[in-house]
Amino acid sequence: MKRIVxxxxxxxxxxxxxxxxxxxxELNNSVVIDQDNHAEFINSYxxxxxxxxGTNTIKYAITQTVVDYAVEQTNYHLILCNSNRNRKGRLExxxxxNEKGFISILVNLDIPEHILRERVTExxxxxxxxxxxxxxxxxxxxxxxxxxxxxxxxxxxxxxDYLFVIKNSDEVQFVIHEITNINQNL
Numbered sequence: 001m002k003r004i005v006x007x008x009x010x011x012x013x014x015x016x017x018x019x020x021x022x023x024x025x026e027l028n029n030s031v032v033i034d035q036d037n038h039a040e041f042i043n044s045y046x047x048x049x050x051x052x053x054g055t056n057t058i059k060y061a062i063t064q065t066v067v068d069y070a071v072e073q074t075n076y077h078l079i080l081c082n083s084n085r086n087r088k089g090r091l092e093x094x095x096x097x098n099e100k101g102f103i104s105i106l107v108n109l110d111i112p113e114h115i116l117r118e119r120v121t122e123x124x125x126x127x128x129x130x131x132x133x134x135x136x137x138x139x140x141x142x143x144x145x146x147x148x149x150x151x152x153x154x155x156x157x158x159x160x161d162y163l164f165v166i167k168n169s170d171e172v173q174f175v176i177h178e179i180t181n182i183n184q185n186l
Contacts, residue, residue: 002186004030004077005102006179007093009084009155010109011143012136013119019109019172020081026176027077027183031070035082038062039129050131059131071100077183078102085146087153094160103186104160105179110167116140 006023008016020032039059042050049058063082070078078097084090084106094104120136133139146152157163162182164175 001075003075003102004105004179004183004186005097006077006079006105006107007084007090007160008079008081008107008109009090010111011083011085011116012139013116013123014109014111015166015169015172016081016083016109019107019166019175020079022172023079023176023179026180027079029075030077030079031074032079032081033063033066033070035059035063036129038066039131040126043128043131056131083143085143085152087151087155087159090155091159103162103182105162105164105182106155106160107175107179108155108163108165110154110165112167113144115168 004027006020006027008020010016017032017034017036020034024030024032039056042058042062046058051057067078067080070076080093084093090106094106097104117137117140120140123136125136127133127135130139133142155163162179164178166172166175
């Protein structure tokens, strides 16, 4: 059986988690792996282990453990839900799944900045996922600044087997339908 890995790309409040959960409901035999869940778990139970500076290595280690388990011990399609805005990291992730025989799909949630600002202002999401920020507005400002860095880029068609771009919430169901069709045609 061919398996699919769907990797979401987007800034905070672009709809990555909402999309992933909706896709999980429609894509048989799939599981969402959301790095925000791992961050919240660590912040709730292992706050003293979180690095004060640099990469949040404990969060990435937990995510990697969950992903490895899902790849090696299940036959699920994987929906990886985190920002994945760094091209180098995205390509390494995609290469890993390619070596494991997965069909790769990138879903870029490219929502206009004014909508993201409105969403973070109105957000009721828990901030217990943060390590170095205190509000989602702060995260969005940092992500906007990072967009000018060389390696933080929008995905391109040559990165994965399939690329979908969602520019507004009206396109979500169409993309979910397309992904379920890809699965049916494997």
